Amino acid sequence: MRDHTFAPLDCTTEPMRLNMEDVHLSLGGQPVLDGLTLCLDRPGITVLMGPNGTGKSQALRLMHGLARPDTGQILWNGHPASEMTQTQALVFQKPVLLRRSVLANIDFVLKARGGDRSRAAALLAHVGLAAKAQQPARALSGGEAQRLALARALALDPRVLLLDEPTASLDPGSVLAIERIVLAARDAGVKVVLVTHDTGQARRLADEVVFLHHGRVVEHAEASDFFPRPQTAAARDFINGRIVV
Amino acid sequence: MTFRNLTLAAMLATAPLCAQAEESIIVQSTTSTANSGLYDYLLPLFTGKTGITVNVVAVGTGQAIKNAANCDGDVLLVHAKPAEEKFVAEGRGTQRTDLMYNDFVVVGPAADPAGIAGSHDIEAALKSIADAGAAFASRGDDSGTHKAEMRLWQAAGVTPDGDWYRPTGSGMGATLNTGIGMGAYVLTDRATWINFGNKQDYQIAVEGDDAMFNQYGVIPVNPARCPAVKVDAGKAFSDWLLSPEGQEAIAGYKIDGQQLFFPNAPKVAN
């Protein structure tokens, strides 16, 4: 499904490549990332998987330039991640919406970032919220709020879309709607990095999988290889729904 | 409400404050004259005649003189002759003229712990208060009344000190309220006392001693020192007060048939 409500990437634009090298990060004295090294150079959807507390969300924040590692390098196409925030959008697990109408939430970022403000209505239609444009954003259901957060992210015309467990604790209908939006973005040429610990979602969306354990990458493979043939015991147990610590 | 509405409201709220078409002057004066109600009676007469609005700032004489020395007034009307003469000598005022007088009285509770009721001898009365250790509330604020009180203590040969002597550091009315609350004697000007609304069981204990004479003077602020002074309007006010018409008006201010101030400006040939 192709959609042109947000500007598709110019085909001549260089594809986005991420290099994380020997990244260490501690929070409150506890090591979270312990020598994480990762290279992403494939378009499409990369899924970060792994047990809870293994540093997936922190890795996402570092990629987005929201935090700096204690040591190690994070580069997008050779530029430090902290300089690349503008080219990306991050959707948090719990959407942070402004206390104003649904439409005004979109208009706010279009105005703040100098975007074309006439696109707001089309973006809302794209995520199925056109009918709720004038409602207070804070009164939306969890799934609607997350769709609005996605519309806002797309309003930024990101080259990379970072998603931190966007469908955690949502009902199946909402999960499906959100996955469709994510796939549409991927098809429009946006590089997607998705953190999830929903194995089913990973199977549905992933083009490639990065499996994290204890703050390191333990597997990195095409989805078509990873799910049938996981190389490590931790990944095998995780996929099969066993508890991994 | 939007910000724009608020801004508009603010403009409306402040706009009328800026427009002051008519001429006005500021008179630095004392709480005793203001509390007596004299200005409420006098000023409409002057304003009706000249169109000049007179704004009275009523503080203690000490502060009034200080304010006028800072050029924050056009006319000074207070009651502490030595300090007034010093003000003129320093070049801050053009000329000091006697305007009117009344007198100080000592008021006390009906119980009269110092046994001074009916006295006409202030020195003896103050000695009795000190000897009896009866409570005495003083202004203690460098006002004209306070300065007069200190002169009287000195004349009586008493250094007021001890538990019984209680400086309030406040205006005349506030000191009366405090003193009456404590059952203390208070030295006050007669005008304030007559007009005072919270007398309870208090009565005049001491009056009629020549030493309790209370002279008010008027001084236009010197434009040579304070260029912003409204010379003409200020002089018009002090001239009017000193004129036969103004003097008559002062004499005409009565409460319950009692005259509060007695004009005594030097007679001028008009």
Add this chain to the structure above:
Amino acid sequence: MQDFGDAFALAFGLVLNPTSDLLEIVGLSLRVSLSACLLSCLIGLPLGALLAVTRFRGRGAVLVLLNALMGLPPVVVGLLVYLALSRAGPLGFLGLLYTPTAMILAQAVLITPIVAALSRQVLEGLNDEYADQFRSLCLTRWQSMAALIRDGRTALVTVALAGFGRAVAEVGAVMIVGGNIDHLTRVMTTAIALETSKGELARALALGIVLMVIALAVNAAVQGLRTRTEAEAAHA
């Protein structure tokens, strides 16, 4: 003591049948304190927002100072503004002493620290929630501050009311810089002080009751406005 009974009877009479003098005094009180409140919001809200979103060396000291300034005695503020506006002072040429404008300035100085400190507190709590999202959106500091103030508006109205309440109730500052001049700078509190000093305690208390009724009315009006805005927002 019969003053209480007299005061309530008098206050009741004044509220039902206000004299033109009373209306003038009430009007000036509201004009001065609302203007001061507005002025302090124009300064204090952005300042509070700035402190909520920025981290810099010495910020802790600034916050301690700001919190301490919340307790500024009105009479000290009055004195400072008097010294500044006096003809002998640095701003004397403006000729503002003993005008309502001087009273607005003094009250604004008094309550700006309150508005700034309280709004800092409110907006910092909000910023904890929004900071990552704002950084992700690459908002400028000004855009973040404006969005925080807008989203915190309900709580900020309470902050503004706290400032207004302190302004309209204080007497020390307006007494010194306004001079309590009849028909020019006399407001509720200085009129109360004057009636007290004249020993007219019942009248003073009656004015105090009127002041409380006004404060109540202002608070009720704001509360009503807020409920309506929220209802509109919920059903828009």
